Amino acid sequence: MYPNQTQLNQTLKEYFGYDTFRPLQLDIINSIFEGKDNLVIMPTGGGKSICYQLPAILLPGITLVISPLIALMKDQVDGLHANGISAAFINSSQTANEHQDIFQKITDGKIKLLYVAPESLSFLDTIFSDIEISLIAIDEAHCISSWGHDFRPAYTQLGYLKNKFSNTPLIALTATADKATRQDICNQLNIPNATQHLASFDRKNLSLEVRPGNKRIEQIIDFLKRETNNCGIIYCLSRKTTEMLAEKLQSQGYKAEAYHAGIEHQKRSRIQEQFINDTIQIVCATVAFGMGIDKSNVRWVIHYNLPKNIEGYYQEIGRAGRDGLPSSTLLFHSYADVVQLQKFANTSGNQEVQMAKLERMKQYADSLSCRRKILLSYFGELIQEDCGNCDVCKNPPTFIDGTIIAQKALSTVARIKEQEPIGTVIDTLRGAQNAAVYDKGYNHLKTYGIGKEISWRDWQQYIIQLINQGYLEIAFHENNKLKLTTLSRHILFEGEKVSLAHLQELEKAKQVNIEQVSKAKASSLFEKLRILRLEIAKEAGIPAYQIFNDATLKEMEKVRPMSDEEFLQINGVGRQKMQNYGYQFIKEIINFTSEKKKKRKTSANKGNTHKETFTLYQQGLSIEEIAIERKLAESTIFSHIMKLYENGENIDLNQFINKADIDAIKKAKIELENPDTLKPYFEYFQEAISYNTIKIALAILEERAT
Ligand code: ADP
Ligand code: ZN
Numbered sequence: 001m002y003p004n005q006t007q008l009n010q011t012l013k014e015y016f017g018y019d020t021f022r023p024l025q026l027d028i029i030n031s032i033f034e035g036k037d038n039l040v041i042m043p044t045g046g047g048k049s050i051c052y053q054l055p056a057i058l059l060p061g062i063t064l065v066i067s068p069l070i071a072l073m074k075d076q077v078d079g080l081h082a083n084g085i086s087a088a089f090i091n092s093s094q095t096a097n098e099h100q101d102i103f104q105k106i107t108d109g110k111i112k113l114l115y116v117a118p119e120s121l122s123f124l125d126t127i128f129s130d131i132e133i134s135l136i137a138i139d140e141a142h143c144i145s146s147w148g149h150d151f152r153p154a155y156t157q158l159g160y161l162k163n164k165f166s167n168t169p170l171i172a173l174t175a176t177a178d179k180a181t182r183q184d185i186c187n188q189l190n191i192p193n194a195t196q197h198l199a200s201f202d203r204k205n206l207s208l209e210v211r212p213g214n215k216r217i218e219q220i221i222d223f224l225k226r227e228t229n230n231c232g233i234i235y236c237l238s239r240k241t242t243e244m245l246a247e248k249l250q251s252q253g254y255k256a257e258a259y260h261a262g263i264e265h266q267k268r269s270r271i272q273e274q275f276i277n278d279t280i281q282i283v284c285a286t287v288a289f290g291m292g293i294d295k296s297n298v299r300w301v302i303h304y305n306l307p308k309n310i311e312g313y314y315q316e317i318g319r320a321g322r323d324g325l326p327s328s329t330l331l332f333h334s335y336a337d338v339v340q341l342q343k344f345a346n347t348s349g350n351q352e353v354q355m356a357k358l359e360r361m362k363q364y365a366d367s368l369s370c371r372r373k374i375l376l377s378y379f380g381e382l383i384q385e386d387c388g389n390c391d392v393c394k395n396p397p398t399f400i401d402g403t404i405i406a407q408k409a410l411s412t413v414a415r416i417k418e419q420e421p422i423g424t425v426i427d428t429l430r431g432a433q434n435a436a437v438y439d440k441g442y443n444h445l446k447t448y449g450i451g452k453e454i455s456w457r458d459w460q461q462y463i464i465q466l467i468n469q470g471y472l473e474i475a476f477h478e479n480n481k482l483k484l485t486t487l488s489r490h491i492l493f494e495g496e497k498v499s500l501a502h503l504q505e506l507e508k509a510k511q512v513n514i515e516q517v518s519k520a521k522a523s524s525l526f527e528k529l530r531i532l533r534l535e536i537a538k539e540a541g542i543p544a545y546q547i548f549n550d551a552t553l554k555e556m557e558k559v560r561p562m563s564d565e566e567f568l569q570i571n572g573v574g575r576q577k578m579q580n581y582g583y584q585f586i587k588e589i590i591n592f593t594s595e596k597k598k599k600r601k602t603s604a605n606k607g608n609t610h611k612e613t614f615t616l617y618q619q620g621l622s623i624e625e626i627a628i629e630r631k632l633a634e635s636t637i638f639s640h641i642m643k644l645y646e647n648g649e650n651i652d653l654n655q656f657i658n659k660a661d662i663d664a665i666k667k668a669k670i671e672l673e674n675p676d677t678l679k680p681y682f683e684y685f686q687e688a689i690s691y692n693t694i695k696i697a698l699a700i701l702e703e704r705a706t
Contacts, residue, residue: 002033003058011054015083017552017574022047024199029055032135032169037162037191039141039182040173042199044315045296045322048173049076052137056113057085061132062106065115067139068152071269073115075276075294078542080113084576089115090123103127118154133168136161138189141172145184162190170194175315201314201379205321206329208371208390210364213334214457216304217248223302223330224254224282229527230299231275234284235316237305237337242284245304249282256282259289276543278534287312295543296323297550302330306337306365308344309357310378313364323549333365335422335464335474342476366468368397368501402500405454405462406471406491412447413472413482414492416440421480426451426459458503465500525592526557532588536581547581548572560589613640614649623656638692645699653703657696661689665697 003011008029012018021029024042028051031038042048056063067073073089080087088102088111105111107130116124138144144155162170170191174181186194211219220234236242242258249256257271257280274280276295283289284304301320307313313331321327338358345354364374372387386393412429413420420428420436427434428442431449442448451459463482466472471488475481490496530544530553537544548556552572561567567582568575616626623641627634638656645651668684675681681694 015574017572019571024197028197031195035169037194038171039194039196043201044175044318046199059134061134063113063135065137068143079546082546086111087113091117091120136170138172141185142174142176144188145181159190205326210331210333213332216332232300234302245284255280259283259285261288278544290319296545300328308341323551325551397501399499400502402498406498408451410488410492415445418483529553610640614644653696653700662697
């Protein structure tokens, strides 16, 4: 059986709610139906799951999914159920009875996808001969290779699967790009002829930004103001930093927690779960956090410290924006971090490789040209155009003649005999009056204080640029002393010109009115839908993003579907989810829209229209006359008058009512026992006295009473 394009599209919409396939998804699916083995390399968030989940729905037998993380299986199975797809998982945490139940369902043909950890495959031995396996998917396939960064011994037995089920197509999936690992995966899984599908690693929705690591906490708090309720991760180098940072953020009212390998297992799982369920907004973590987290609405990732290589960095920022919506990443770059990482690298096993990797990371952070180009070139992908979504593209540096700056720095380094690290060089340049300078008599040097006009921070940036251009270097083996290089003399003695990037006050430019932005966000339809989603998720005991991802909520906000048909048109709404949640979401959208309309009407009119009525009233016009003058209904003018009265304007209500009416209404008030609304009065008088008159009388009576 080989479904055609239309059937595939229908299945995609019906079960996953999406209108179109992402690049490669369709090729991969077709290849599976052709009975081929496949190796899929896609970045995190690229959309690997659908590549085997969709065929699983259409294939006659069961699809076996090998997945390394028990914790994740439940999530995936929940996600499939939410889409109306039957699935189950088998692992060692279940009882024999539970296993038996699942086996029964499998043999009854009631399960389409079965998730199993490699360690638990043996549980299936007894039923293997009774069931039809149509497809075998191996997720996180790099775990099979000791070349990869996540080797798991249990994965190495998986080679037998292809021998045992030689006619069943096998699909291996991973986000690890490296060529050696790729080949190793195919060899070990016995699928040497697998078709390889290599997706682009470009994640265009991730914005890239690098900032100097000064006053990081302040910068983070500023950053968070713009992110309002959005979830994110802050990666730190040390456990201590994660704790310090979490505490600081908590004291600012953020729901933040620290996460590292030193925290007790149960607590860690709890934190992870709360983050997945949106009850914790921020996790301050070491790199121990994140593997296997499928949360699609992580909106930002910050690196508090420089990561030690680009692979790790890219994987970590890749956890943001899996749903394809714009997401922010921010990396703090500090020389203290570089020094620390150099030390680690020097004490590690393969020192040279580690140092080279760190060097590439540093080049990325120091870059004055499109950062995405550097990242992708690291993964062997070349892009022609600048990306437009990194800080360098958005704010391209302008270059200045930096010759004098360079001369000042280099001659200071020369005069202090290349014996000091950056900090002391800058102190000397700026004429600092501290011990580091005085003790060594640098205050007597000719260059002492010649760089006063440049701030400490800018000096640091300029010196880093000089290092990157090869005019200075850091001697990491000698306490990070700044040293001259062979190029230095071109500047010092041969009049060579140096160009330096002008340091812009980037942060200043970004100080858009944060408060206004966050206020607007808080009252948006998206926010309302997000809250609704969270309520539903809590009740159902599944993560919020499994109900609908952020991209789908955004589209609802934009399109505002108000009927079932319209709702089903939204990308991300499949049949099952429409049945389960359509009513609630549509209701919320309708409520929001009508409330907004009302508000708009009143606020547009309010200020001016009341004022106009009041001016005419002051000129002595009656309600009737004002209504004619303003071409408005009498009842409208009347409501203006009442509003003006309530707002404390000087209005005498007695002129609009006669004494008899007041008395009658006073009597009714007693008889009706002071009702809350006007309707009982209206009915009491059998509609003979208007609502307006009742209102006025009550206001007057109230005034008299006080
Ligand atoms: P991966 O396993 O490669 O990290 P996922 O399979 O979890 O990625 O998919 C990432 C996100 O992209 C999920 O929210 C998923 O629903 C969404 N997605 C996948 N395919 C499509 C598609 N064709 N159109 C829109 N969204 C998609
Ligand atoms: Zn760029």
